[in-house]
Structures are given as structure tokens and as C-alpha cells.
């Protein structure tokens with residue numbers, strides 16, 4: 001019998017790509033989302049598969065979620081649904097607590113109740129904070145600097161505690177800066193690349209906060225979807241927390257140089273004051289996930305960025321696994 005997996009946050013940026021990876025690898029997928037920040041159009045490809053079941057629901061609704069677990073007896077859960085905006089987590093700490101911590105706990109307990117062995121959780125490089133040594137390694141003492149990062153870290157701890165207590169196969173994946181098609185440029189959390197793509201395509205100037213020499217570890221959403229899929233489906237995994245990153249730091253000025261080559265008539269970038277609290281450099285060490293899953297990011301940044309810049313943010317067709 002084909003194994004069925006639950007993906008929460010399925011209509012989101014990372015969720016929709018992850019659903020497609022699973023479908024392309026012949027798994028059944030139940031995708032849950034309440035469309036808080038996700039979009040149904042992201043699931044256009046998935047919806048054409050008979051192996052995909054779409055459920056419009058709030059993951060905080062334990063009764064609805066219990067019914068899904070009871071009906072499908074999932075082999076694994078990819079839990080992506082979250083309050084994804086760091087600024088929003090400052091404004092709405094109670095909602096952040098509910099969505100990014102309490103609901104993770106309730107999903108984990110449903111896994112235990114219905115003998116769903118594996119739970120892959122979307123954590124974040126934000127748990128490291130701005131003072132951790134580079135490259136960020138999983139053993140570093142985390143220093144979360146937002147309610148969002150604090151909840152992600154606390155959720156990791158709960159899951160790894162359940163792993164030790166009850167044998168839940170909890171895999172916490174700390175994504176770095178994910179980019180690619182379907183990242184919503186309108187959201188306050190948006191990755192800088194989706195905002196840049198939107199502006200360059202519209203012939204509008206981009207704003208760079210600071211001198212542009214700040215660096216990020218940009219990882220393609222295709223690679224992230226593959227990491228999610230492999231973590232969910234590989235037989236042997238080691239319960240732990242893992243970076244999902246490339247190990248390479250790219251500066252915003254390097255990013256701009258590529259866009260300027262692709263859009264030679266674009267207006268020049270505007271440089272403004274650095275934002276208080278912005279991390280200067282972010283880069284992860286990819287070796288631990290590589291050792292566990294043989295996972296290596298495969299999309300060279302220049303290629304991924306060119307595809308995004310030319311293909312566009314809403315392109316649903318360039319990206320079949």
C-alpha cells in the first residue's frame with residue numbers, strides 16, 4: 001500500500017514544493033492549510049494528482065486534525081504551518097506561542113496517539129541569533145532574538161524530548177534563507193530575493209539596507225523540498241536538529257550584480273541606513289545533514305537566481321521534481 005504523508009502549510013511556499021516532491025516520488029499526500037499566508041494557486045500541480053487530498057483547515061483545530069490522523073494513519077508528517085513573520089511574532093506573541101509552539105506539541109502528540117512514527121519539523125536558522133560563530137553549527141548554543149525564534153527552538157526541544165521519551169522520529173530542520181518561485185513578495189517576512197525579483201521585473205528600484213555587504217546562505221526551495229522529502233521517507237534517520245543550507249555566504253551586492261546583468265535597464269539600487277537588529281552575516285554548516293541523508297544542495301545560487309529572475313515568482317511550471 002502506498003504510504004500517506006501529512007503536509008501542514010501545504011499551500012505555502014515551501015509546502016507546495018514539498019508536496020510536489022512527495023507526489024513525484026509516488027507517495028500519497030494530504031495537504032492541510034488555512035490559507036493564512038499560503039495560496040491555493042500554489043497547489044495547482046498537486047491538485048491534478050489523484051494521490052493528493054486537499055484539506056482547508058486550521059492546524060490548531062485538534063478535533064479536525066485528530067480525524068485526519070484517524071482516517072489516514074499517516075506514515076509521517078511534515079509540519080510547516082506556522083506564523084512565519086518575525087515582526088508579527090513581536091506584535092502577536094500569544095498567536096506565535098499558539099501556532100509555533102503549542103500546535104507543534106499537539107501535532108506531535110497526535111503522531112504518538114496514532115502511531116505515526118516520523119515528524120519532520122520546519123525550524124529556522126533564526127534560532128542561532130546574531131552572535132553565533134560562523135558557520136552556524138547545530139551544537140552552538142542557540143540565542144533566539146525574537147518570539148518566533150524562541151518558539152521554534154522550544155518546539156525543537158519538545159520534539160526531541162518526545163523522541164527520547166516515546167521514540168518519536170523527530171527531525172528538526174533549520175532552514176536558512178530559502179528562495180525560489182512562489183515566495184510571496186507581499187508578505188512582511190518575504191525573502192529579499194522575492195522582493196528584488198518583484199521590483200526588477202516591475203522596473204522599480206530596490207532598496208538595500210546598509211552597504212550591501214551583508215551575507216546570507218541562500219538555499220533553493222527545490223533543495224529544501226528534497227531535504228524535507230528525504231527526511232520524511234528515508235528508512236534510517238537519526239533524530240536530531242539539522243541545518244538546511246548551502247554553506248556559502250552571498251552578499252546582497254553579489255545578488256544585485258546578477259540582477260543588474262539580467263535587467264540592464266533597471267534603475268540603480270538605493271542604499272539606506274542599515275536596519276537595527278539585522279544580522280550582518282548568516283551562513284550554515286551543511287555537513288551534518290549531508291552525513292545523515294547524503295543531502296547536498298544541488299542548485300548553484302547563480303542558476304537558481306537566474307531561473308527565479310527570468311521565470312518569475314509565480315511560475316508553477318519550471319520546477320517538477
Ligand SMILES: NC(=O)c1ccc[n+]([C@@H]2O[C@H](COP(=O)([O-])OP(=O)(O)OC[C@H]3O[C@@H](n4cnc5c(N)ncnc54)[C@H](O)[C@@H]3O)[C@@H](O)[C@H]2O)c1
Pocket residue numbers: 008009010011012013014015032033034035036037038039057058059060079080081082083084099122123124125174175176177178179191
Ligand atoms: N522561507 C524561509 O526562508 C524559512 C526559513 C526558516 C524557516 N521557515 C519555516 O518554514 C515553514 C514554511 O514557511 P514558508 O516560507 O513556506 O511560509 P508560507 O507562509 O508560504 O507557508 C506557511 C503556510 O502555513 C499556513 N498556515 C499558517 N497558519 C496555519 C494554520 N493555523 N493552519 C493551517 N495552515 C496554516 C499558511 O497559510 C502557509 O500556507 C514555516 O514553519 C517557517 O517558519 C521558512
